[in-house]
Amino acid sequence: MTVSTPSPLTSDADWWRSAVVYQVYVRSFADSNGDGIGDLQGIRERLPYLRDLGVDALWLTPFYTSPMVDGGYDVADYRDVDPMFGTLGDFEAMITDAHALGVRIIVDIVPNHTSSRHPWFQAALAAAPGSPERARYLFAEGNGEHGEQPPNDWESIFGGPAWTRVPDGQWYLHLFDPAQPDLNWRHPEVRAEFEDVLRFWLDRGVDGFRIDVAHGMIKAEGLPDVGFNSMTTGRRQSELLGKGRLPYFDQDEVHDIYRAWRPILDSYPGGRMAVAEAWAETPQRLARYIGPDELHQAFSFDFLDATWSADSFRKVIDTALAESTIVGAPTTWVLSNHDRQRHVTRYGDGEVGLRRARAAALLMLALPGCAYLYQGEELGLPEVLDLPDELRQDPAFLRTGESRDGCRVPIPWSGDLAPYGFGPAGSELSWLPAPATWRALSVAAQAGVPGSTLELYRAALRIRHTHPALAGTDGITWLESDPGLLAFRRDTGGAVLTCVVNTGDAPVLIDGYGQPLVASEALTERDGGHLLPVDAAVWFERR
Template sequence: MHRIDTDWWRDAVVYQVYVRSFADGDGDGVGDLAGVRARLGHLVDLGIDALWLTPFYPSPMADGGYDVADYCDVDPLFGSLEDFDALLADAHARELKVIVDVVPNHTSDAHPWFAEALAAQPGDPARDRYLFREGKGDNGELPPNDWESVFGGPAWTRLPDGQWYLHLFAPEQPDLNWRNPQVRAEFRKVLKFWLDRGVDGFRIDVAHGMIKHPDLPDTNLQQQISLLGRAELPYFDQDEVHEIYREWRGLLDSYQGARIGVAEAWAPTSRRLARYVRPDELHQAFNMALLEADWSAAGFRAVIDDSLAANDAVGATTTWVLGNHDVKRPVTRYGDGATGLRRARAAALLSFALPGSVYVYQGEELGLPEVLDLPEELLQDPVWERSGHTDRGRDGCRVPIPWEGATPPFGFGPGDRSWLPAPESWTELAVAAQRGRDDSVLATYRSALAVRRENPALGDGELEWLDAPDGVLVFRREPGFACAVNFGAEPVELPLSGRVLCRSDGGAEWTGVLPGETAVWLAEIR
C-alpha cells in the first residue's frame, strides 16, 4: 500500500478536474462544484489519490477563470463557498485529497487592486503592486521593451495617461509586482484562507513567472513563447522566485496533514526545474518534458533518465504528465485515430509504472481525442483572438467529458446543453458505455491504477533498465515487476516471462511477443 498521509504526494495519482468541463450540477451548461461533488464516485472507482481543481474564483472569465478578481470566494457560475466546503468534506470522507489552483503571477483587471491602480496617478503606491512603466520613443509611444505575451502580441498595454502595464498573458491579466511587500503579504493571507478551510495543497499557476529581471531588458528574440522551457528569458525562472517558495513552504509545513505546493514551472533544463523542489521549497513541479517527447523509445528514455537524475539530486519525487488543459490531448498528439489511441494507452501505462507521482487530465481515462472542428464562433480561448484567428487555442481539450447516453451533451448535467459541444462520435467513449467493457480505455486505467496502488514495486522508488531491441523500453522495479513498451508498429519478441498484471491493449495473456504500440506489466519475472 502507498502512503496515506505523510509524504503522500511522492507517489500520488492526481486527477485534474477542469471544473467548467467536468460535470454540471445546475443545468446551465457549465460545470460547477456541485457537479464535481456528484461525480466523486467516478474518481474513487478510477483509483486516484487526489483531485486538483482549476480556478473557481470570481472572475470575468477572460481566460477561463485564470483572471482572478477575488481569491477568497467562489464565482456564482461555479457555486458558493458552501458548495466548496461540501465538496471538500465529501472528498475527504472518501479519502481523496483536494488541491486548488492559485494564480499569483497576475490578477484580473477587475481586481480591486487594479481598479485602484488605474484611478491613481503614475508613481502612486497603488501602481507599485503591478508593473507600470514609461514607454520608449520620443513620446513614450513604444512599449518599454520587446517582451511578448504568451497569448500573442506585445506583453504591454498603454493607458490614456501614457504609462504602460505588463501582462505576460491577456491584457485583462496584469502582472503583479512580487517585489512589493503588500503583494507577498496578501498572498500569504490567501493561502491561509484555503488552508484553514482544509485544502491539501495548491497548484501554483505560472510558478516560474512571478519575478522579472529588475532591469526589464529586451530579449532581442522573436516568437518568445516557442522558447518557453528551452531558453533563458528575463521574465521567467528568475533566481529570486525561490525566496517566495521558501516562505510558502514554511507556511505549508505549519499545518498538519502534509499540505503541498505544486509548481507549474517551465525552466530551460531539468536541473533548473528541480530547484523548485529542493527540500525547503515546493513538494512537486510538473514535468512537462514527457508530454513534449516524440513518440519514440529514445525520446521517452532520454526524458525519463534526465528527469529522474535531476530530481534525485535534490531528494525530490518526479511527476509524470501526459496532458492538461493547455495542450493537445495525447490521443491526437500521438497520431489520432486508432494509432493515437493505442499509443496513448501505452504511454499511460508507462507513466504509471515510473517512479514518482502521476497526473491524469480528465478524459484521458476515456481515451478522448482533441476536438479539432469546434465552430469558430464558439471558441473562447483568448489565444484565438490574440493570434488574429490563426491559432484556435486550447478549447479543443476542454470540451465537457461524456458521462452517459447516446447524444450530446452525454449526461453532462440535468440540462440539454454544454458550454462547448461534444462530438456525436463520443457516444462509445462515455463513462457508462465503457464501464462494462473489459477492453475499454477506462477498464485499462482502473486496472492499472488498482495494481499501482497495491503493488509494493510501484510508486516512489527506483527502476533498472533492461536490455531491449531498438524501439522498445523495458525496465524492472523491485520486487518482481517489469514494464515493457513497444514504440514500433510491428510485434517484438522479448525474453521476459511472468504473469500479466495489465496490458494497454486490454489483453490478459503473455506469450513473449509484444504487439506494436503496446505496453505490458508483468509480475514474477525470472
C-alpha cells in the first residue's frame, strides 16, 4: 500500500473542523538521549512516521518546566521547556520540521492551577494572609474553633480534601494534588498573565491549545459546600462530573475568560484554535463553550464512554451531531487518552478487545468532524494492568488506589527486547516497563504487514483524506439494519461511502452498498454480498 504524503501547511483557517489529531504523551513517545524519558527531539525524529500515518496535527501534553508531580500538569514556568524534555530551541526546531511536513502542533495549557513550585505560589507562602501575593490563589480561613477544619467540604479529584493548611493557619485550594494550587481567576493579574502566555506560544507558531480543566477556573462566590463527600456518605464528588453541578466547576463566569481569549487566537493567521477539556451537567451547558466568540471545540467524552453496542453508539452519535448543529462547530470523537483506560482493554481486552477496538476506529474515522487519536492506539496497544505499585507515578494512585499509568507506558517502536526501540540503539531505560507481549505490536513488527492494526489505520486515514464522500462536516444518514448493526451513509457530490459495524453475536451478510474499501477484519464473499464478522466494521464505496 502507498500512503500519500500531505503537502506542507496551507492557510486553511477551518483545518480543525475535520482534522485527525494525534495525542503525544511526550514522556512516553520517543526518547532521543537514552535517559528513559521521551522528549521533544524524540518527537522531531519521529515526525515522518506521523506524517506517513496520515494525521493532520499533534497535541502535545505539557512539556513545560515542572517538578512532574502530575506528569507535567503542575507547571512551574509556562514559558520554558523542562530540561527533561529538552530546550525551547528544541521545541522551535520541532515545530519548524512539523510544519514543513504539513503537520500542525497543538499544545496543552494548564490554567486552572500552577505548580506549588511556581514563583507566584512560593511568594504567596512567604507572604502574610490578605497579601497581594496570596490574592492570586484561593486562600481561606478554616472552620472550627481554631480554624483547624477545611473551609468547606470540597474534595480533590484525586481523592481526599481539596484543601491544605499552611503554617500560619490559612488553607489553600487544590482541586487536584496539593502540589497543584488553584489560581484565583477573578484576579486581573492572573487573566493578564495567561493572555500573555497564549501569545508567547502563538508567536512560536503553535496552531492551537488544548485547555486542561477548561470548566474549572471560576469557583462559586462564597465557596459554598457541595453537601456531601466521600467522608460523610462514601460517595465521591467527582462522580458528578458530567452529571450534576458542582460549585467549583462550570460556573457561568468561566465564559468571560474564553471571550477574552478568542480575539487573541483570531489575531493570528492560519486558523489558530482551542479545544476544551470540559465537563458539564447537560449537553446544552457543554455547548456554551463553543462558538464564534469562545472556543472552537470541546471534547465529547460520551463517545469514549459508549459501551460496545449499536444502541449505545447510535445514541451518543445522534446527540453529538445534534449539538454540533446547534453551535455550528464540529464534533470531536475520542476513543482513548492519557487519563482513561485504553479502549482495547475497555472493550474486553485480548483478541476480543482488539477486534472491537479496530472496528471502533473505522466507526470513528467515518464520522464527520474532528477525530483525536491517542498514541499507540494505531498499534492496538492494550492497557498495562500489572505495573508494579512502586513504579506507578500517578498522584491519584497514592490517594485513591486508582492509576492512569497503565495507558502511559512508552510505546514500542522496534526490536525483540523492552523498551522496544523507545530510546536510541542500545538504550535499555524506560520510565515505565513495557510488557513482553508488546514486541509483536511494535511499529516495525506491523509496518507493511497486511491486516495489521497499523496498516488498518494508515489505510483508513488515507481514505478519509482523499475520498470525496468524507469531505466536509455534513451529517450522516442512518440506514435500516439488523439489530446489533450500525449502518450509516455519507455522500458528497455523488460519491457515497457507507460504514457498517457489527456489534452483534453472529456474522451478517451485507449487500447493496457497493465495493468494500477497508475492513477491520477479513470479509467473505457470499451470495453476491459480503459476510461481515462479529466485532468488525467495513467501509463500502458507491460512486
